[in-house]
Amino acid sequence: MDKMPTVIMIAAVGQAANGKKIIGDDAKLPWHLPRDLRFFRRLTLGHTVVMGRKTFESFGKRPLPKRNNIVISRNKEYVAEGCKVFHSIQDAINNVSGEERIFIIGGGEIYTQSMKFADQIILTEIIDQNKNDNLFPLFYGNVFFPEIGEDWKIVKPGKQLFLASNKFPITQKKQKVAERALYFRVVWYKRKK
Template sequence: MIILIAAVAENNALGKNNDLLWHLPNDFKRFKEITSGHHIIMGRKTFESFPKPLPNRTHVIITRQKEFTYEGCIVVQDLESAIAVCPKSENIFVIGGGEIYAQSIPLADQLDITRVHHAFDADVYFPAVDPEIWELASENFHPKDEKHLYDYSFQTFVRRK
């Protein structure tokens, strides 16, 4: 199953200047729980936004830079190649950025979204979630608190049959 996982603002904002727009510790914890032990597909810029590779995950990096390599990671030229190197019997997680989400949403089976209930100025956006294609299967609201500056909801969308 191909699953897109992202933290997305009300206006579909994802980030700006290759950085996140908010800090939600519970979102990081959920992301780690869901993706640990799996292949994660991302664009090179998303990968470069991390201080180091994320532990206990197989990184598949998509880049047009033919000379780009990173020890311990799989580097490919396109989304089709990225999916091909992942085990067919396991969940595959697409983790960004905007261009990779746009290319992969037509192939996805599920969307795991942390919806940040705020609008942000951004330079990267998540594609629109079309209700004709995607059904909201579950939603869990969390109010802002001392560690979370914004209200947010964990949402799972499944592709309509």
């Protein structure tokens, strides 16, 4: 029997007004970080990516190139061209063979369901460098990353800041009120043994 792959959840998060880690507004990202997208691509190329139906459809119903794409849908009739479709995270993981790692790429429901199977988490945190490196509290949306509990430890704390944009719009109730620099860092977590 093949060894089970390492399950890695990968996401970019900002802070919502309610303090939760926001990942989206419906099926859209509230930001555009080209450098982080290149990082995501470099990590996931040649590997299996697992996503929910809404995330897949937000990509224009096209699989991510040069990756084995798996879509999770409760709908037994759902077809995703160029992808395998499973009806649970566990089924998807159990049916991936011969791979060293698989990446869970969202959305919110899939992250929540995957938390118990994940071995690692890679979070791009969008931060405000001017406020003690807190997550940047300016995003509005309705899709959140699950809480990271005490059974996780930070193995790479993300000390290096990357400039994402010199003119990122700051919004209040979805209205632009100012612009400022936007930074991000990448934090790696591993499940405690």
